[in-house]
Amino acid sequence: MEPDVLVVGAGPVGLALACALLQHDVSVQVVDKAQGPATTSRANFVHARGSEVLDRLDALSGLPEESVRAMAITTYAGDRPMMRIRFGDPGLDTAAPPMVISQARVEARLRERLAELGGRPEWGSALVAADQDADGVTAVLGDGRTVRTRWLIGCDGTSSTVRKLAGIGFPGVKVSERFLLVDAHLDTTLDRSGTSGWVHPEGMLGAMPMPGDQWRLLAYDPQFRDDKPSEEQIVERMRRILPGRTSNLGGRLLEASWASLFSVHRRLADTYRRGRILLAGDAAHVHAPFGGQGMLTGIGDAENLAWKLALIVHGLAGEQLLATYQTERRPLATQVLRGSTATTKINIASGPVGRFLRDHVLVPVFNIGRLQRWATYTTSQLWVSYRRGPLGGRGPRPRPGDRIPDVACERADGTRTRLHAELRGRWAVLGDRDLFEAARRRLGDRVVHLRPTGPLPAMLVRPDAHLACKGDPTRWLDGALA
Structure with missing residues (x-):
């Protein structure tokens, strides 16, 4: 049977898209070149808007109970507290407050929901070719199988094969901001009710509590020059720099369960659609991890695209409706890119001017309660509105395109x-x-x-x-x- 939609990529965006399409009674096939699901992930925060999307997919169940409610961020200079920001539920009738939880666990719950809806990812199935015509797309998989589909959606990440096959440009930069990432048990007295961060001349370092009594350590480390280090080398480097950058408040790194090294990308696709091929998530936009906006923006793409594609598949709307997918979602990605870039620059500021602005201007400002509530609201993405787009409108609030709370x-x-x-x-x-x-x-x-x-x-x-x-x-x- 030919699926209405072929989704390439079984990460959170591809899984969310597949679940949403099946909710709309659209047949879908999900393929991924990986041999199986990921058990670790860089993303570990779900904001309130993400909880809402998962709730509407009926995939939220169990995740709030598993999550860690570490909603405060305390920033130190050495052993001196400089700033404490409190995040939380913005109080806008949401399905769940923000959650500290691994992306891998979110994906696992989405796979469970996909199975409940009658779908499953096909692992070890790489897309190698795609030829589209007026009626659909003929996709060729790595094992030689051919899949004929009406629509092909690339949810296959930064190095998207779908995007490359469609000939869609992905301008931007891969910058030299290199970060160490380690999940580990610590011998520490740090408070697990919040995240701790340290500004240091050699680079910032953060410690976030994770489920299983672990901590996630993130360190900006431009001095670490090895391009392809082993996990053991990354852990050993983190073990060495942890005491010095935290003035021993971070304690001692005991046993690590995972380690990674990554460099920040900042890119935005020229277009989200070429004919019957579309992009969502990191295949369309990628940016720095600060603020936890990546997975959040991606699953928002998936939900927005799914209901529009469903109307077209069922013959209830014309294909011009798909133009509103890009006009509603791409401006948000542009805004997220700007915000995450600015946050990164603040966090890694090493020159005297940058450090002065951060430590003596921004820190006092962000100790103000009103600014902290604004930060919670901004990162939640509950403010997102499409009122200025082709499906939006004017008039008294709520206006067409505005989010309606979970009343x-x-x-x-x-x-x-x-x-x-x-x-x-x-x-x-x-x-x-x-x-x-x-x-x-x-x-x-x-x-x-x-x-x-x-x-x-x-x-x-x-x-x-x-x-x-x-x-x-x-x-x-x-x-x-x-």
Whole structure:
């Protein structure tokens, strides 16, 4: 059977996309060149927006309970505390607060959800060729198999084969900012209720508590010149620099479970689509890890693309709807790139001017509670709105394109529920029966009728929890889905 969509890459973005497509009753095949799933990962933070997406995929279950709630960051100069930032739930009706949890665990839960929906990744299946025509794409896998699909989506990371085969440019830089990464047990008195970081002339160093009584150590280390070090060499280097950079507050590195060396990339694809081939996640944008925005932005791409592609596959919308995927998501990636670049420069500042600005200007500013709440809100991505895009609009808030919180609602039979729990592969009408019937004439059974329990206007909500329109949805649907 030919799948409607072939997803290349079984990381968090590819898995989220596959789950979302199956929720929308779109057939999907997932392939990955790796021989099996990753057991370790660089990403280890899920912001509130990420929790919302996982919740709408019905893939959040169990993760909050596994996560570490280390929501404070204390920055030291030697043994002197300089700044303490408190992160947390921005209080905007979210499914779950931020979570410190390995990307590998998020992927494992997404694979479980994919299996519940009837799918599975095909490991050891590399994409080697792709030839598209007006009706679809013929993909060739490394074992010689040919897959004919209507749409091919590249979720295969920074070195994306899909992007290269599509001839999509990926301008940007691979810079010389080199970081050591080690997961280990420490003999330390550090507080596990938060992350600790140290500014030091030789480079910053951070320690984040992880599940299993481990710590994740991250160190900027431009002096470490070995291009392909072994894990043992990385661990030994971290063991040597830990006491000096932390004034012994970091304690002693005991046993390490994983180590890696990475350099920062900053790149953004020229376009997210070429014909019937599209990109999502790191295949489309990659940046510094500070702020935990990479996986968050990628799974947001997946959810945005899935409902639009589903409407096209089911014949409910024209292909021009896909243009809104790039116009809604690429500006966000540009903003994330700028923000993560600025954060990196602040963290690794080594010259006298940079250190002065960081230590004597930015540190006092970020000790202000209002600024800390702003930082929580900004990194959460709950502020993301598409009101300025082709599906957005003006008027009193909430405006078309704005995120709608996870508000309490009632089903038509009076059963209490949450809005986002009802959006799993569906649209929602909050309002009277006539508005629901108007939406159902265009969307069929992919829309649910809800009644708000609070003061909300009548509205049509997209499957990704953004407002489509207020009042009668007929005109908006006829225009957006034409």
